[in-house]
Amino acid sequence: MINEYLAKVEESEKDNNFRDAANYNNKIAYLYWQHGIGINAITYFQRSLSLNEKTGNKNAIKTIYNNLGFIYSEYGDFHSAIKNFTESLKLCRLQKKKEEIATALINISEVLFEIKKYNELNEKLYEALDLAKEIGNFHLIKNCYELLYKNYEKLGDNNKSSEYFDLYLSLQKHLQKKELETLATRTKEAEAKAIAKEMQLINAKDTLNEMLKINREIHLKNQLLNKEKVIKDLALKEETARSNELEANAKARRTILFFVITALTLVTLILVLIYIQFNQKNKANRKLQEQKIEIEKQRDLANTQKQKITDSIRYAQRIQKAILPPNELLDNFLEDYLVLYRPKDIVSGDFYWVTHKNNIMILAAADCTGHGVPGALMSMLGVAFLNEIVNKIVTNKHITSLQADDILNELRKNVIHSLHQTGRREDAKDGMDIALLIIDFNDNKLQFAGARNPLYLMRKGELIQYDANKMSVSYSQRINKPFTRHDIKLKKGDVLYIFSDGYNDQFGGDDGMKFKSKRLKELVLDIYQKPMLEQKEILIKKHEEWKGERGQLDDILIFGLRYTEKKKIIATDQPYNWVNKNILVAEDIDVNYYFLEEVLKPTNAQLIRVSDGKDAVEFCKSNNVDLILMDINMPNMNGYEATRNIKNINSNIPIIVQTAADYNDGEKLSKSAGADDYISKPIDLKTFMNKLERFLG
Amino acid sequence: MEPLFIKEAEDTPKIILNKQENNFEITGKSLPEEVIRFYAPVLNWLDRYVASPNDKTIFKIKLEYVNSASQMTIHEILSVLERIKDQDKDIEVEWYFMEDDDEMRESGEEYSEIINIPFKFIGYVPD
Numbered sequence: 001m002i003n004e005y006l007a008k009v010e011e012s013e014k015d016n017n018f019r020d021a022a023n024y025n026n027k028i029a030y031l032y033w034q035h036g037i038g039i040n041a042i043t044y045f046q047r048s049l050s051l052n053e054k055t056g057n058k059n060a061i062k063t064i065y066n067n068l069g070f071i072y073s074e075y076g077d078f079h080s081a082i083k084n085f086t087e088s089l090k091l092c093r094l095q096k097k098k099e100e101i102a103t104a105l106i107n108i109s110e111v112l113f114e115i116k117k118y119n120e121l122n123e124k125l126y127e128a129l130d131l132a133k134e135i136g137n138f139h140l141i142k143n144c145y146e147l148l149y150k151n152y153e154k155l156g157d158n159n160k161s162s163e164y165f166d167l168y169l170s171l172q173k174h175l176q177k178k179e180l181e182t183l184a185t186r187t188k189e190a191e192a193k194a195i196a197k198e199m200q201l202i203n204a205k206d207t208l209n210e211m212l213k214i215n216r217e218i219h220l221k222n223q224l225l226n227k228e229k230v231i232k233d234l235a236l237k238e239e240t241a242r243s244n245e246l247e248a249n250a251k252a253r254r255t256i257l258f259f260v261i262t263a264l265t266l267v268t269l270i271l272v273l274i275y276i277q278f279n280q281k282n283k284a285n286r287k288l289q290e291q292k293i294e295i296e297k298q299r300d301l302a303n304t305q306k307q308k309i310t311d312s313i314r315y316a317q318r319i320q321k322a323i324l325p326p327n328e329l330l331d332n333f334l335e336d337y338l339v340l341y342r343p344k345d346i347v348s349g350d351f352y353w354v355t356h357k358n359n360i361m362i363l364a365a366a367d368c369t370g371h372g373v374p375g376a377l378m379s380m381l382g383v384a385f386l387n388e389i390v391n392k393i394v395t396n397k398h399i400t401s402l403q404a405d406d407i408l409n410e411l412r413k414n415v416i417h418s419l420h421q422t423g424r425r426e427d428a429k430d431g432m433d434i435a436l437l438i439i440d441f442n443d444n445k446l447q448f449a450g451a452r453n454p455l456y457l458m459r460k461g462e463l464i465q466y467d468a469n470k471m472s473v474s475y476s477q478r479i480n481k482p483f484t485r486h487d488i489k490l491k492k493g494d495v496l497y498i499f500s501d502g503y504n505d506q507f508g509g510d511d512g513m514k515f516k517s518k519r520l521k522e523l524v525l526d527i528y529q530k531p532m533l534e535q536k537e538i539l540i541k542k543h544e545e546w547k548g549e550r551g552q553l554d555d556i557l558i559f560g561l562r563y564t565e566k567k568k569i570i571a572t573d574q575p576y577n578w579v580n581k582n583i584l585v586a587e588d589i590d591v592n593y594y595f596l597e598e599v600l601k602p603t604n605a606q607l608i609r610v611s612d613g614k615d616a617v618e619f620c621k622s623n624n625v626d627l628i629l630m631d632i633n634m635p636n637m638n639g640y641e642a643t644r645n646i647k648n649i650n651s652n653i654p655i656i657v658q659t660a661a662d663y664n665d666g667e668k669l670s671k672s673a674g675a676d677d678y679i680s681k682p683i684d685l686k687t688f689m690n691k692l693e694r695f696l697g
Numbered sequence: 698m699e700p701l702f703i704k705e706a707e708d709t710p711k712i713i714l715n716k717q718e719n720n721f722e723i724t725g726k727s728l729p730e731e732v733i734r735f736y737a738p739v740l741n742w743l744d745r746y747v748a749s750p751n752d753k754t755i756f757k758i759k760l761e762y763v764n765s766a767s768q769m770t771i772h773e774i775l776s777v778l779e780r781i782k783d784q785d786k787d788i789e790v791e792w793y794f795m796e797d798d799d800e801m802r803e804s805g806e807e808y809s810e811i812i813n814i815p816f817k818f819i820g821y822v823p824d
Contacts, residue, residue, distance in 0.1 A: 369765040429732070429769035470807035472765065476772070478811060504800065505762055511823065512761060518797050553728070554764065 002028055022051035022060065029067075036248045038071040039240050041237075045071075062091040062100070069107060074247075076117045078079075082108060085372065091217045102131040102140050108145050109147050111259040118154045121147070142171045194259045202251035212241050216436075292515075312371065313346045318378055320347050323383050333441070333488075337561040338532040340503075340539055342552070349375020350500045350557035353386050357394050358602060359441040362402065365559045366434040367453065367500030369474075374430075375555065382432050385414045401595070404436050404449035405485035412473045412483075421475035431474020435498035439490070439563070446488040446496075448565075454519070458487065458528040463521055494563040502556035503539070508546035515546050532560055576689060578605035580697045581626045585609050586616040588634045596629065599685060605696070613637025617645045620653060625693050630654045630675065632666075639671040647674040654695040658683070699740045710760060711737055714742050722757035723774075727767035740777060747780045750788070754781055759793035760801065768804070772775045775812040782813070789815050796820045 005024045012021035028043035045064050053058045065088035072081035089104035105128035124142050145168035152161035158495040216234070294637070330337060333356060341350065349368040354361065364386060368378030389410045393402055406656035416429055433452035440446070448455045450468025467484045471478045499520075506515045523542060527535050539558060583600065586610045587593045597607055610616045610623075614636045616628065628646065632639035635689040643655050657675040659666030670678035677691055698716045707713035710725035729735040731820065756778055763771060781788040790812075792805035809816035 166737075235707065367765065369769075429763075429766060431769075433765060470803070470810070474769075476811075501765075501800070507762070513795075514798065516797060516802075517799055553762075 001160075002031055012219040018051045019057070020056065022048045022057070025051065026060070026064070026472070033067070033071060036243075036244050036251065037137055037241075038074055042068060042071055058091055058095065061094070063086050065091070066104065066107070069111070073114070075112055078111050081111045087113065098131045098135050099140070102128040102135075102137070102144075102457060105131075106140065106143050106147065113147060113151060113154075115512060116154070118151050120427045121151060125151070138171060138175055142168060142175065145171060177242070189260065190262065194255075195326060197255055231662070246417075272556075284332045305628075314378060317346045320351075320379065323353065323380070329356070332356075334561050335564045336532045337339075338536040338539075338558070340536055340556060340558040340560075342502075342540075342543075342556040343371070344502070344552045344555050345372040347373060347376035348555040348557075349379055350502065350555040351379040351383060352559050353383055355387070355390055355394075356599070360402070361439045361441065361571065362390055362407075362437070363439065363498075363559070364434055364436045365453065365498040365500060365557055366432045366558065367502070368432040368596075369430040369472075371555045378430055378432060381415070381418065382411075382434075385411050385418075389414065401591075402438055403485055404438050404447035405483040407436055407453055407482040408434065408449045408473060412479075415473055416475050417480070419474075423475050423479075429474065431472045432452070433468075433472045433500065435468060437496065437498065442489045446490045448486040448488060448572075449483045450498075451483065453498060455486070456497040456524060457493060458497075461495075461525070463525050465521075490563050492564060495524075495532075495560065496563065497560045499522060499560060502552075502554035506543060506547055506550075506553050506556075508548050508550055512550070515543075532562060535560060576603040576693055576697075578603045578692075581605045581696050582624060583603055583607050583696075584616060584619060584625045584628045586611075586613060586628065586634065586639065587610060587631045589631075592631070595683075601689070608693060611635075613639060613642030613645075616642045617649070620646045620649055625653050627692065628653055630655050631655065632657065632659055640669055643670075643673040643675050656691060656695070698746065701738060703739075709787070712739055714746070715795065716746060716751060719754070721750050721754060722764050723771075724759045726762040727760055727771075728762060728764040730765070732764075732766040736767075736774070740770075740773060743774060743777045746776055747784070749779045750784055750786045753787040754778070755787075755789050755791055757791045757793065758805075761795070763801075763804065771795075771814075772808065775808055775814065779813055779821055780821065789817060791817045793819045793821055796822050
């Protein structure tokens, strides 16, 4: 190869083609250099240099000076190295190529470092650093930092040294990081290169020998020109060759060492990465474990809480069940009835309520807003209010004066008042829909009033619907509109249904539709003649079929009853028996008299009514009277005067004066008139009956 | 004004309130567990809308089922819509009900009696 190039050089020189001649000299020089024969490389580079100077190829000259610098540096001829690098630098400066200037400066600095001229190289490095920064060449910057930290170390400036060491290290890390992605492929490449290099090194010796042979030939030729010099050269070259061999071996060792270190670094790096990842994973696992434990804790807590809540709701259910009318109470009145009561949840917003007095039964089926606990709370309120309202009326008035519409009006007042509803948006909107029946078994009369919930009455194969008012028992714009009362004459065999909307609103069927009232009407028309309990079974079955897999939408309540003849009720709540007792009632106002009549009817006492004081006195003159109930304000003769007169006739007849509550001196006046007792109106029934019992019992 | 969209869910209706496109509708079932919370954004939106309503507002209500608590809120919504009249603008409610659903038809009639807005009753056959 080299011979070939030498021939080309000769040829080119002959043709005065200095450019080619220079090129071939270069190629020879590179070959020698590659094979570690720097000394020959120098010769040919120098030849190429003089040829290039002739053609004025500045780029080539610059590169050759640079190469020469490296070769001299390798040989330890640092002064020559500096000289050549400096020449290269000069040309770089002329061309104003910043990267090359910086590189040249660094090269010089490296040599200066070798010859321990520490003071001289900083200046060059700072210039190189500035240039490298200017062009953003990180590798050059890194090189500068490296030399700077080493140099400051030598200069004994530890602060500066560590400052640059840090910079060097961080930059190196940065560059490493950037290269990390391509590291795998690079490693492979490096491996391949290393193997190739090793192969080269194995061959190096052989090649070297060949080279030496060629060398000898060349030098034999040269001998003819300068015998003495050649002999000297030969001796020198042989020595150099030996040292080259050593150098080559050393280089091979260095190369191997370099790759071993690189490989070790890589392995370490990978291990570190794996460790970090492993650590993170471990941490993540630990965290997961902790979270899992926490979740389990929470779940257990939630379960416990849920259990507690469920337990508490179940207990609430017992209370709710307890306040619903007991079956015995219904059995007393009704021979054939059904209660379909199916809460959506454990407790229900639907409720039914029953009370009775003197063969009059008051029955309600209600649906409070919401279901579950909120509904149940409302239902308790509903039951409490109904008890209060109805019992108040029953105790203080004639039971027959009970009006279904009044009860709903009163109930609405109570709900609005107790929930503080004023119609503002943020107010509670809760209330209840209700159907209320008053069944009078004495006279076969029925009253119905409804808030949104109607009454179905089945008679002779027909369904008669009594509409409810379109307002619920709560605050609404119709607050001033009273509820409507329907008065209905009952016939034996009539079947009545009242219900909440839960049954009709159930989604189901094939299309997920609402059951709707239409279907319920058809259904009850079909079955109303069957025994009520059988109807209940059918209603449940139909509902289940309709619902299918779907959940129950709302609480369900249907109350049905067949009206049969009057059932004899034993008035267990009425302990007085005044049979054969004659009570004279002096009362001019009809309503008041009717009330007393109604109140006293269960006692079987005999009532005689007079409408003024005079008649009362007259009656007592010729009749046997066990007790007189005396009103005060009456025409012709007032109660006090009548009392005095009667006491004059027969002081044994007990007289109870009824005074109006606003007469504070009623008691005093009654006593002075000779009355045995007095009672203030409106009458508290319990007190009243107790007083009467004292005289009649 | 930003439109308000609420997706239909198992127990709440789809709600579209869009002033730009003049589209207002409530469709589906209304039985939310917490009625007041669910309808609060709707009422807030309508409060702002009725302050400067479109020239003609047609409010479509096509509900299959309304639980008793929601009934109060529908009333509340209609009461807010009533205020559009104060602005001298038109408002109409289109009340849709399934042909054989007496409850929903009656419920609409009930509202039309107490709310001072013209109601148009539209029966439909479910598909």
